[in-house]
Amino acid sequence: MSTLITHLSTQKDYRKALKTWRPVVFYFGHPQCYACGMAEPLFCKVAETFEDRAVIYKLSTDQSPRHPEVTGTPTVLFYKDGKLRRKLKGIGDPASFGQTFAELVGRTRPRRLPAPRHHDVRWLRQQIRTLCTARRAPALLRLRATPR
Numbered sequence: 111m112s113t114l115i116t117h118l119s120t121q122k123d124y125r126k127a128l129k130t131w132r133p134v135v136f137y138f139g140h141p142q143c144y145a146c147g148m149a150e151p152l153f154c155k156v157a158e159t160f161e162d163r164a165v166i167y168k169l170s171t172d173q174s175p176r177h178p179e180v181t182g183t184p185t186v187l188f189y190k191d192g193k194l195r196r197k198l199k200g201i202g203d204p205a206s207f208g209q210t211f212a213e214l215v216g217r218t219r220p221r222r223l224p225a226p227r228h229h230d231v232r233w234l235r236q237q238i239r240t241l242c243t244a245r246r247a248p249a250l251l252r253l254r255a256t257p258r
Contacts, residue, residue, distance in 0.1 A: 116167070
């Protein structure tokens with residue numbers, strides 16, 4: 111999975127990661143943990159379906175700085191708008207984990223960009239009226255120069 115972010119170097123990176131409009135998911139595992147070895151493929155499979163709707167971090171507890179909410183591995187933290195929405199200690203069965211993931215991340219849609227501005231005839235007439243052509247320039251300059 112190419113879009114999973116796998117390394118955070120400082121505590122400051124956690125705070126920076128949460129400053130986004132998209133949901134943020136942190137998965138914490140350890141390479142020598144038996145439960146993490148079973149949970150990681152399931153997490154990657156489920157996270158792959160939601161990678162365009164959330165920012166997903168797959169972190170190793172021996173390489174990343176300590177997170178205050180993580181007391182054991184595997185742990186999954188779901189954040190939305192910078193606030194912790196749910197903490198899962200262990201993943202459980204695939205159906206309930208997929209349902210939890212869909213519940214917390216699945217409804218998020220990308221923000222829509224503002225529609226391009228369409229110019230109508232009225233706008234075009236206004237623009238033409240304000241254009242300064244060479245023939246009208248002396249008359250406009252005289253108008254602006256006279257005191258009101």
